[in-house]
Amino acid sequence: MHNNNQEGNPSIIEQVRDAVRHMAEAEPGLLNTPLQIKIRKLPPEVAIGVNTDKDYPIYKGKEGILEAQFLTGKGQAFSPAPVDFDGELRDVLALELNGSDEAAVSNRGVFLAAVNALCAHLGIAEKTVHCKDENLRECAKDLVAKIHAEYPTDTRIALIGCQPRMIEMLAPSYNLRVIDLDPENIGKPFSGVVIEGEDRTDEALEWCDLALITGSTLANGTIDRFIGLKCKAVFFGITIAGAAALLNLPRFCARGQ
Numbered sequence: 001m002h003n004n005n006q007e008g009n010p011s012i013i014e015q016v017r018d019a020v021r022h023m024a025e026a027e028p029g030l031l032n033t034p035l036q037i038k039i040r041k042l043p044p045e046v047a048i049g050v051n052t053d054k055d056y057p058i059y060k061g062k063e064g065i066l067e068a069q070f071l072t073g074k075g076q077a078f079s080p081a082p083v084d085f086d087g088e089l090r091d092v093l094a095l096e097l098n099g100s101d102e103a104a105v106s107n108r109g110v111f112l113a114a115v116n117a118l119c120a121h122l123g124i125a126e127k128t129v130h131c132k133d134e135n136l137r138e139c140a141k142d143l144v145a146k147i148h149a150e151y152p153t154d155t156r157i158a159l160i161g162c163q164p165r166m167i168e169m170l171a172p173s174y175n176l177r178v179i180d181l182d183p184e185n186i187g188k189p190f191s192g193v194v195i196e197g198e199d200r201t202d203e204a205l206e207w208c209d210l211a212l213i214t215g216s217t218l219a220n221g222t223i224d225r226f227i228g229l230k231c232k233a234v235f236f237g238i239t240i241a242g243a244a245a246l247l248n249l250p251r252f253c254a255r256g257q
Contacts, residue, residue, distance in 0.1 A: 012223045012247070013097045013108060019246040020115055021093055023122070031090050039068045039085040039113055063216070065130060068113035075116025075128040077239040078216045079109025089118065100221055108219050112239055119242035127256030128241045135255035140165035142254035143212075143236075144173065151210060151232075158204040160226065161214030163236075167191045177204045181220070205229055215240025215251070 010018065024030040041064045064082035068075050070089070083106045085092075092114045095107040119125035131139055143166060147155065155174060159166060162180035170176050171191040178195050180186060186197040196204065205211055208231050215237040217223040226233060235244060236252045244251035 011098065012227060012243070013111075013218065013221075015247055016115060016218075016243045017093060017097065017111070020118065020242075023124075023246070024089060024093070024118070027122070031088075031093075039066050039083075039110055041066060041082045041084060066109050066113040067129075068110075068117040070114065070117035071121045073117040073119070073121025073128070075113050075118070075120050075238075075242065076130050077109055077112035077116060077219060078237070079106065079112075079219050080216075081106040082109055085110045085114075089114070098221075105220065108221065112219055112243070115242040115246075116238065119245055125242045125245035127253040128238060129257040130238050131255035131257065137165050139253075139255040140169040143252060144169045146252065146254075147174070147210070155210055156208045158208035158211045158231075160201070160204075160211060161216060162190065162195055163214065164190055166212070166236075167193055177207065179204055201225070205231060210234070212236055212252070215244070218243055 063078050063080045065076050066079055066082050066085075068077075081102050092111055095111055096104055097108050097111055098104060116125060116128040120128040140163075147157075147170075153173070157170060157174050157176050159170070159176060159178045162178055162182065162185045167176070167178055168191045171193050176193050177200075178190065178193050179198065179201050180195050181198055183197075185195045188195055205226075211226065211229060211231050211233045213226050213233060213235050215235045216239050217226060217235075218240050226235075234250045234252050238253060238256050240249065240251060241253065241256070243249065
């Protein structure tokens with residue numbers, strides 16, 4: 001397993017918390033004023049629009065999108081255990097974020113939506129709200145165009161997270177492997193690419209030249225294994241928007257708002 005975090009160093013989620021706390025303390029009143037963060041679970045049609053494609057995890061009930069409003073900023077995050085939340089920024093910063101139990105997983109979703117909204121308000125991060133409708137397909141086309149422009153045609157790509165449109169657009173042009181956590185996807189072909197399970201992650205990362213990693217790894221608690229890889233690594237999506245800006249992680253999100 002490739003993990004650049006030395007033993008004793010804080011996890012990525014704790015690094016994000018520390019960065020947010022320092023940033024909030026530097027802005028007069030952000031922590032001490034009763035500023036409300038309202039987080040609500042969005043239904044698929046509101047979150048990603050009306051799509052003809054129903055193969056996204058959010059339609060299968062596998063995850064939901066949380067939306068936070070913080071002053072002028074709006075932020076969203078995917079969560080495998082979405083819950084509503086209403087509280088102040090200091091409450092969010094005090095949440096237990098570590099562990100694999102449902103409470104910690106739910107808290108991470110709340111935390112990341114709030115971080116994205118805060119970073120949007122402060123102008124630190126952009127594209128913190130998910131794209132909708134046909135922009136999901138256009139985003140995948142944008143990704144292929146970017147890879148064509150920056151990488152050789154024989155680039156081997158590992159996609160961490162089953163993103164159907166990205167698979168659809170990447171598969172015809174690249175040698176592609178896809179890793180996913182959902183047992184319903186494993187062993188099934190998407191656009192001719194058979195989805196592999198989590199147990200093949202290290203092998204795929206050794207094999208690939210470029211890893212495209214869903215930002216949802218930050219929400220589900222698996223992101224630390226994807227830091228310090230030998231291959232090039234780019235995180236994608238809205239969930240990691242604020243964290244990527246704060247920690248200077250490479251991120252792709254072409255059509256977010």
